[in-house]
Amino acid sequence: MRPHGNFTAVVARGLAAPTDTAPALAITFAEAEAHAIDLHTGATVWRRPVRVLGAPVAVGRRVAVPVRGHKLLLLDADTGATIWERALPGEAFTGVTMTDRRVVATVVTGDTKARSLLVAFSIADGSSRWLRRSSVLLGVPGAVGRNVLVPTEDEVIALADGRGREIARMRPPPEVGALGRIELHGRTVLAAGAHAFVDLHGGGQTVYRIDPHTAPAFRVVEGLDPGVGRDGGLAWRLRPGISAGAPREAVLMARRVALGIRLDADGRPVTANWVHHHDDTRELVALDVDERIATLVREDGSILRLDLRDGLVVSELEGHKTTLSAVIVGRGVQGDARATASAALDMEQALLDLIEDPDPRLVPAQRLALELLWRNDRPEVRANLHDIVHGAIRPEPDAISDSLREHAHLVMNGPWGPADERTRTQGTQALAAARRGATQRDDLEASVAQVVRSGNPDALDELVGLLEQPSLRAEELVSITRALRELDDHRAVFGVATFVLRYHADPEVVHESQAMLYALDFLVTQSREDAFDPSARARAREVLVKLTEDRFTVPRLRAFLLERTEETDALETTTATPALQAGGPRPGE
């Protein structure tokens, strides 16, 4: 069936429905028990035996729990009492959602003609209200108001919950990939694949991408719910935003760590607002996010609530029971009103501390941390990735450290800085125009500064190419060579080498500005033992040797080179082997 209906209106109407404001409960699920805890007092509200199988869903004061035996159990969240229990059709459970009058589940069958079923039960008495068959696999459904949204591989179908009548169908952009689930994050409705998700508000054109090398955004669903406790300890939640489609904040839960992240207009993580990373070895098993609080449940049943503004702990409740999963019911408790922590958190250090943690469970979070460092607008922060690649940070020769080095290398080949793609491209185009001699001169230095903050790799080519532009004023040449020095990218070595060789014996050019000194400084850095690229290092060294041996090298350059190479030698000496430093045997003795 082709896309049809007004999907935007379907979502908007559903979001207009009132949300639950009753007191908040955390309902945790262990292997054979459910336990409801008052989030305000920490008191147990009820306990009962439940053999949970799949991911439970809470809507209002009801909780739908897929249980062993291929059944669906509906509980009263305030008492834990069974409202009803029903057998599911089909062979295996996919997902469940609820409106205020229906519980709707998707299951897979063994039938090749009807691979999935969508079944709806009355929330009042569990009677079967309608059933639809699908020739394609269905994913985990979601609900907005009285509309049920069901993902197929490449479409989202909206059905009225009353009789299951299809009211709209839409096809998200193909870059989202195979759709596995519908998720409601505050007032944001997402159709999600493993590495991208689309905001269904406004026609489903806002796509958020999670780098595939970092972590799957959501658990992969291929017709089957992988079951509680089997999601790799990863969860993403978008923080409810000001309006649908605006850049948002998100929380990533990754095993032992939680990060508060800001997303850019393209949906990519751009900055870390906070990092919750401590020596606590307990794993996080569930994450819930509302407007102000992130609620995290640990594997021992303890519950942590963090302020979304700064990641600081609002409250912590002890746990005493192994916990696989949890749902949060109600939003009555918002935490104590307080000012945001006045001390500026050193986010760079927090991310580096995370990266240096040897716990192999943290790799997805560590990869994200690498990307967040690379998206900083300051080159000196991004330089940490150079140190990671070369083992100055996390030097251990183990497989995990190797994989992080590899990921850092991959990230460094891509765009840098916080700006979105459009802004970065504009920066490159401005430089290209300057290179053609087509731009107003007073724009060039601003464009160069912008590229240093955020840029694409092709901007580097334009910067290097500008060294050949004879019309540049001396101060413009300074801004370009300084930018190349700050970006410290080995790919610029060959162009800078040509520039330095050409003018190293020309006193007029050497003395007109500091440009040659910045260029030389760049080559000295690239000539170090820990430089990024061997061929670039070799070329840099070749040029420096030529300058050294050429009697016509302008004295100003010679003096600068002497000073810089003495500093470099001192640095390389202090990082030499401990045996040398202690006066022990030299190599070869």
Next chain:
Amino acid sequence: MLALTLALVLASSNGAGPVDHAVVTAQAAQRQAAMMRSLVQRGDPAAVSWVVRAVTDGVPPPVLDAFLDAARQHPQPAYATPLRGLASYRSATVRARALLALAVIDEVEARHAVLIAMRDPDLRIRVLGLEMAETFTTPELEEASLRLLDRDPEVAAARARR
């Protein structure tokens, strides 16, 4: 890097003060310029190879001047690459002379030289481009001249004053 530092220190510590150093360097540059002229004039493969390498590795202004003058008198195809590089030198004088030397290598390089000159940021070199187009004329370069006069009022005005 230790070897590099040592070489720099030895090169700097010849006991000469700054003024003495400038005089010594100027004298050396003149000698180098004379050698450059001689090698360009000689034009054998070894000499050409040395010239190309020296210019590519960067030479002081007197030596560069010697090369540009001599290359115009004794063109070689091998000089095309370093001359094209010098066509973007920061000094307009160097650029102009490089383009003149490039143009006398052959027809292909003459075309390149003219078109490069016509795009130069310096008015004098763009006017030189027009003049070179008249010397190394082809239908393409005639058309390029007309386009230059059309888009560049400064060039047109300079031409009109001649």
